Amino acid sequence: MSTERIEPERAEAAALDAYSQVVTTVAAKVLPSVAALSVRGPRGAGAGSAVTFTDDGFLLTSAHVVEGATGGLATFGDGAEARFDVVGTDPLSDLAVLRVRATTAPPVELGDADPLRIGQLVVAVGNPMGLAGSVTAGVVSGLGRSLPARDGRLVRLIEDVIQTDAALNPGNSGGALADSAGRVIGINTAVAGYGLGLAVPINSTTRQIIGDLVTGGRVRRAWLGVAGVPVPLPPAVAERTGQKRGLRVVEVVPDSPAGQAGIYLGDVIISAGGRPVQSGQGLQRLMLGPAIGTRLPVTLLRRGAFVDVVAVPAELNR
Numbered sequence: 622m623s624t625e626r627i628e629p630e631r632a633e634a635a636a637l638d639a640y641s642q643v644v645t646t647v648a649a650k651v652l653p654s655v656a657a658l659s660v661r662g663p664r665g666a667g668a669g670s671a672v673t674f675t676d677d678g679f680l681l682t683s684a685h686v687v688e689g690a691t692g693g694l695a696t697f698g699d700g701a702e703a704r705f706d707v708v709g710t711d712p713l714s715d716l717a718v719l720r721v722r723a724t725t726a727p728p729v730e731l732g733d734a735d736p737l738r739i740g741q742l743v744v745a746v747g748n749p750m751g752l753a754g755s756v757t758a759g760v761v762s763g764l765g766r767s768l769p770a771r772d773g774r775l776v777r778l779i780e781d782v783i784q785t786d787a788a789l790n791p792g793n794s795g796g797a798l799a800d801s802a803g804r805v806i807g808i809n810t811a812v813a814g815y816g817l818g819l820a821v822p823i824n825s826t827t828r829q830i831i832g833d834l835v836t837g838g839r840v841r842r843a844w845l846g847v848a849g850v851p852v853p854l855p856p857a858v859a860e861r862t863g864q865k866r867g868l869r870v871v872e873v874v875p876d877s878p879a880g881q882a883g884i885y886l887g888d889v890i891i892s893a894g895g896r897p898v899q900s901g902q903g904l905q906r907l908m909l910g911p912a913i914g915t916r917l918p919v920t921l922l923r924r925g926a927f928v929d930v931v932a933v934p935a936e937l938n939r
Contacts, residue, residue: 640742640758643801647744648756650803654729655796656680656697656721657748658705662690670747670796671695671705671719672805673726679835680719682795683810683821684710687717695719697726698754709838711830713770714779715810715821717795718834729797732804734783734822737761745787745809745818747796759787759818767902768810768819780826780902782819783807789818826906833910841910843934845917846877847884851900854889858922866899867891867922882919882932889922893932908934 654673660666669686673679680695687693692706703721710717741761748755763784770779783798789809798807798820807820821827833840849868859865867889873880884890890898894917898904907917912934921928 644758647799647803651746651797651799652698652754654726655746656695660687660690660693668792669794672797674728676728678721678724682717684712684715684717686795695721709834711840714830715770729805731823732806734806735824742801743785744799747793757788759785762786781822783822785818829909842937843908843912844937845934846874846879848872864897868898878932878934882930891920893919
């Protein structure tokens with residue numbers, strides 16, 4: 622066999638070995654923290670996964686896994702079983718927090734999904750189709766996806782959803798999506814089609830949601846009272862602001878915080894609270910509990926001129 626052929630084969634073997642080492646290391650780190658859930662709710666029996674994220678028994682899962690349930694049974698990788706209670710659910714982010722009454726499972730390290738890049742290696746850990754402790758690996762195949770979520774009559778887009786080709790199947794929902802360092806950067810939430818999985822990211826927004834669920838069992842959201850569509854900004858405005866798009870206001874609810882602040886149909890929202898607004902999701906990101914009752918500076922583009930107003934978001938009552 623020629624030297625020219627041997628070298629590429631050695632390089633390929635080394636690459637495969639490095640890939641395997643990453644996946645096995647992440648699996649060893651995350652698997653002990655992932656539980657298989659057995660849930661009985663109004664719709665009958667169900668199953669899913671959950672991830673231990675504190676050393677005192679709090680678990681993170683998908684809201685739809687425990688919809689309508691108050692508790693169930695969690696089974697960990699070492700065979701230990703524990704009853705769990707549902708601490709709080711937030712269907713609009715598809716996240717829920719549970720607490721087990723006794724566990725020795727170690728907590729995972731929660732990471733940050735914001736720096737993820739397309740093509741980055743990720744590992745999914747969960748319990749698909751009753752197969753406990755299953756591990757699959759793949760890459761981040763898309764970022765910035767949106768996933769519609771519903772809570773009663775209220776519909777919201779879960780923003781910045783992670784798309785991966787790591788195989789996900791029924792039962793994976795609520796399980797961990799980890800990066801190559803074993804940090805959990807997403808909670809698997811849905812199977813969108815063959816070779817396509819989605820995960821709710823762990824970032825500053827979802828950390829706020831998780832914290833609210835732990836401390837109060839619910840998520841308080843603010844309400845501004847506008848609906849908009851993304852539009853490209855004029856070149857001069859784009860150059861001045863450093864952003865390419867804004868949010869054109871297409872609806873203002875009468876007597877809403879936006880209406881009282883002087884936001885009108887046709888205005889283009891450039892920024893809110895000092896942060897660029899380029900989509901409806903960007904505005905939604907600001908509408909969590911801390912925004913309720915606080916002054917929110919909003920910069921608008923109105924007939925080619927910049928206009929500054931101050932809105933005071935109110936609490937959203939569902």
